[in-house]
Amino acid sequence: MSNTVELTTPSLVRQVSSIKKKQAAFFASGKTRDIEFRKEMLLKLKNVIEKYETTLLEAVYKDLKKEPFEAYGVEIGIVIADIELTVKKLRSWMKPERVGTSMFHFIGSSYIYPEPYGQTLIIGPWNYPIQLIFQPLIGAMAAGNTAVVKPSEISEHSSALVSKILRETFPEDYIAVVEGGIEPTQALLEEKWDYLFFTGSVTVGKIVYQAAAKHLTPVTLELGGKSPCIIDKDANLDYGMKRLVWGKFINCGQTCVAPDYLLVHVSQKKQVIEKIIEAIEAFYGKTPQDHPKYGRIINHRNTERLSKMIVPEQIVYGGKVDIADKYIAPTLLDIPSGSYESAPAMQEEIFGPILPIVTYETIEEVIAFVNQQQKALALYIFSNNQENIQKVLRNTSFGGGCVNDAVMHLGNSNLPFGGVGESGIGRYHGKFSFDTFSHHKGVLHKSMLVDMPIRYPYLNIPVSYLKRIMKITM
Numbered sequence: 459m460s461n462t463v464e465l466t467t468p469s470l471v472r473q474v475s476s477i478k479k480k481q482a483a484f485f486a487s488g489k490t491r492d493i494e495f496r497k498e499m500l501l502k503l504k505n506v507i508e509k510y511e512t513t514l515l516e517a518v519y520k521d522l523k524k525e526p527f528e529a530y531g532v533e534i535g536i537v538i539a540d541i542e543l544t545v546k547k548l549r550s551w552m553k554p555e556r557v558g559t560s561m562f563h564f565i566g567s568s569y570i571y572p573e574p575y576g577q578t579l580i581i582g583p584w585n586y587p588i589q590l591i592f593q594p595l596i597g598a599m600a601a602g603n604t605a606v607v608k609p610s611e612i613s614e615h616s617s618a619l620v621s622k623i624l625r626e627t628f629p630e631d632y633i634a635v636v637e638g639g640i641e642p643t644q645a646l647l648e649e650k651w652d653y654l655f656f657t658g659s660v661t662v663g664k665i666v667y668q669a670a671a672k673h674l675t676p677v678t679l680e681l682g683g684k685s686p687c688i689i690d691k692d693a694n695l696d697y698g699m700k701r702l703v704w705g706k707f708i709n710c711g712q713t714c715v716a717p718d719y720l721l722v723h724v725s726q727k728k729q730v731i732e733k734i735i736e737a738i739e740a741f742y743g744k745t746p747q748d749h750p751k752y753g754r755i756i757n758h759r760n761t762e763r764l765s766k767m768i769v770p771e772q773i774v775y776g777g778k779v780d781i782a783d784k785y786i787a788p789t790l791l792d793i794p795s796g797s798y799e800s801a802p803a804m805q806e807e808i809f810g811p812i813l814p815i816v817t818y819e820t821i822e823e824v825i826a827f828v829n830q831q832q833k834a835l836a837l838y839i840f841s842n843n844q845e846n847i848q849k850v851l852r853n854t855s856f857g858g859g860c861v862n863d864a865v866m867h868l869g870n871s872n873l874p875f876g877g878v879g880e881s882g883i884g885r886y887h888g889k890f891s892f893d894t895f896s897h898h899k900g901v902l903h904k905s906m907l908v909d910m911p912i913r914y915p916y917l918n919i920p921v922s923y924l925k926r927i928m929k930i931t932m
Contacts, residue, residue: 470641470642470644470645471645471648473645474606474636474642474645474646474648474649475649477606477630477634477636478577478606478649480630480631480634481577481604481606481630481631481632481634482576482577483631484604484629484631484632485574485576485577485603485604490574490602490603490604490632491574491602493548493549493552496548496599496600496602497545497548499599499628499632500541500544500545500548500596500599500600501541501545502627502628503541503592503595503596503599503627504538504541504542504545506623506626506627507534507537507538507592507623508538510619510623511530511534513619514529514533514534514588514616514619514620515529515530515533515534516615517615517616517618517619518533518587518588518613518615518616520615520616521584521587521613521614521615521616521756522585522613522709522710522712522753522754522756523710523752523753523754524709524753525750525751525753527751528708528709528751528753532586532589532708532709533586533587533588533589534588534589536589536593536868536869537588537589537592537593537596539871540593540596540871540887540888540891541596543871543888544596544597544600544888544891544892547889548600548892551572551600551889551892552572554569554570554571554572555569555570556568556569557569557570557900559902560931560932561930561931561932562927562928562931562932563902563904564908564910564931565904565905565907565908566902566903566904566905567902567903568900568901568902568903569900569901569903570898570899570900570901571898571899571900571901572601572892572893572896572897572898573602573896573897573899574601574602574603574895574896574897575601575603575652575653575676575895575896575897576603576604576652576653577603577604577605577606577651577652577653578598578603578604578605578606578651578652578653578654578655578895579605579606579608579646579649579651579653579654579655580594580595580598580605580606580607580608580655580656581608581643581646581654581655581656581657581658581666582594582607582608582609582610582617582657583610583657583658584610584612584613584616584617584756585613585709585712585713585714585756585809586709586713587609587610587613587616587617587620588616588620590657590680591607591609591620592620593886593887593891594655594657594678594886594891594895595607595633596891597886597891597892597894597895598653598655598895599633600891600892600895601891601892601894601895601896602896603652603653603895604631604632604633605632605633605634606633606634606635606636606646607620607621607624607633607634607635607636608635608636608637608642608643608646609621609635609637610658611637611638611639612756612757613756617637618637620635621635621637647665647666647669647670648669650673650675651670651673651675652675653675653676653677653678653895654666654670654675654676654677654678655677655678655680655884655886655894655895656677656678656679656680657680657681657714658680658681659681659682659807660681660682660683660807660880660881663679663681663882666679667679667883677883677884678876678882678883678884678885678886678894679877679882679883679884680714680875680876680877680882680884680886681714681835681877681880681881681882682714682807682809682835682877682881682882683718683807683831683832683833683834683835683877683880683881684718684719684804684806684807684808684831684832684834685715685716685717685718685834685835685836685837685838685856685859686717686718686719686720686721686827686828686831686834686837686838687702687717687718687719687720687721687837687838687839687840687864688720688721688824688837688838688839688840688841688850689702689720689721689722689723689726689730689840689841690723690726690821690839690840690841690842690843690846691723691725691726691843692841692842692843693726693840693841693842693862694840694842694862695726695729695730695733695840696733697862698733698840698862699730699733699734699736699737700737700740701862701863701864701866702717702734702737702838702840702864703734703737703738703741703788704737704741704864704865705717705838705863705864705865705866706811706813706864707738707741707742707752707788707811708865709753710752710753710754710755710786710810710811711786711808711809711810711811711812712753712755712756712809712810713809713865714809714835715835715836715857715858715865715868716808716809716864716865717813717836717838717864718807718808718814718834719793719803719804719808719813719814719815719816720813720814720815720816721816721817721818721824721827721828722815722816722817722818723817723818723819724817724818724819727815727817730815731774731775731790731815734775734790734813735775735790738775738776738788742788746787746788747778747780747783747785747787752788754783754784754785755784755785755786755810756784757784758781758782758784760809760810761779761781761784761785761786762781764779764786764808764809764810764811764812765779765781765786766802767791767802767803767808767810767812768786768789768791768802768803768812769791769801769802769803772791772792772793772794772801772803772814773789773790773791773792774790774791774792774815775788775789775790776788776789776790776811777789786810786811786812787811788811788813789811789812789813790813790815791803791812791813791814791815792815793814793815793816795817798816801814804816821846821849821850822849824850825849825850825853825854828850828854829853829854829855832879832880832881833855833856833857833877833878833879833880833881834856834857834881835856835857835858835877835881835882836856836857836858836859836860836865836867837850837854837856837859838859838860838861838863838864839851839859839860839861839862840861840862841861841862847861855878855879856878856881857875857876857877857878857881857882858873858874858875858876868887870887871887871888871889872888873887874886874887874890875887875890876890912924912927
């Protein structure tokens with residue numbers, strides 16, 4: 459069955475509705491509940507990704523100039539690893555989990571049953587156009603759902619290829635693809651879904667959340683924000699700044715968990731800047747625009763947006779902009795004390811290769827500064843002082859992060875990935891993806907051997923006696 463969907467304005471609602479009806483019928487057939495079907499479909503996805511590996515890498519290069527080594531690691535390799543883990547662990551994840559049962563429920567046993575939500579919608583972003591479509595899709599498939607996938611029209615080459623792959627691999631009544639811009643997205647959001655997964659900006663996330671609320675649809679929102687990176691006074695700068703530079707400038711800074719700004723102990727400022735520059739030039743040379751491993755901004759509009767954050771008198775390093783080439787040099791900005799509120803680079807998530815530097819004197823000052831901002835998707839601290847590390851971890855709220863590294867927590871499938879507050883709702887990766895796309899229903903099984911009469915009204919049991927019984931047995 460072909461699942462090519464060519465949406466035109468007059469028929470948007472009708473065509474989306476048609477897809478939903480087909481998927482509702484397929485889900486009702488019970489096919490997706492079978493573990494062998496789920497594993498077969500996941501392996502089918504793995505095989506087709508491997509088949510198109512070279513073409514996928516070429517598409518990502520066309521969109522973001524993301525070179526093959528980087529692109530394989532962050533776009534394809536991480537997806538393949540997630541599929542392999544999911545197939546290996548799926549049977550244990552699907553088993554009902556027995557949990558404790560209090561004596562009050564004598565004789566009984568309690569279980570949590572994971573079941574698929576049903577029809578899911580996955581809306582992906584442009585910055586990781588392969589990974590951030592396929593990773594949530596793995597969770598939806600593993601949990602036994604159908605899915606409609608909406609790639610970003612901005613990463614046009616990658617999204618077109620992802621759409622082609624899914625259409626060739628799966629029937630429309632199981633996995634469907636809808637392409638296009640605002641109007642198709644609006645048509646999709648008008649429908650009622652059993653689960654909705656969105657990755658993108660905070661602004662669009664709010665629109666998606668409002669649309670989901672109309673139908674009481676549960677959601678995962680993977681958003682972003684200004685993720686702080688703290689450089690303590692005793693941090694190991696030799697290793698630390700290389701890790702920081704990698705995490706910041708991978709994908710040309712267009713990563714939702716990239717370090718957005720530095721909070722540097724005043725005593726370390728000079729050395730930190732020197733080590734960062736050293737690492738940048740080791741990675742990308744003295745002229746990154748000519749270096750094959752340095753990417754580009756997704757489009758001219760975002761390049762212009764980023765260029766407005768670069769205040770000439772704040773430039774410590776870099777600062778070159780070539781809008782025609784969609785190029786922003788790796789740029790360090792020194793944000794003077796007292797001007798944090800007015801500095802353009804501190805007003806919104808940067809999402810590009812610009813790194814503002816803010817200094818501090820005490821760790822308490824850092825914690826207060828971080829807590830004055832919106833809750834971040836990530837937080838990083840480079841330090842050898844365990845007391846300071848624990849103070850930061852205990853007293854700040856953020857989605858996830860690293861100690862003495864940056865971004866790498868995403869590569870551990872045993873850790874949940876997700877935001878908090880304005881940086882997002884929900885979590886996924888590994889088993890967390892399966893859990894996200896599953897409803898966990900609690901069921902109490904009671905024996906018919908005996909019947910505890912205390913709950914029945916005809917016994918006229920005093921409340922004081924009920925209190926004692928519940929205190930002992932609950």
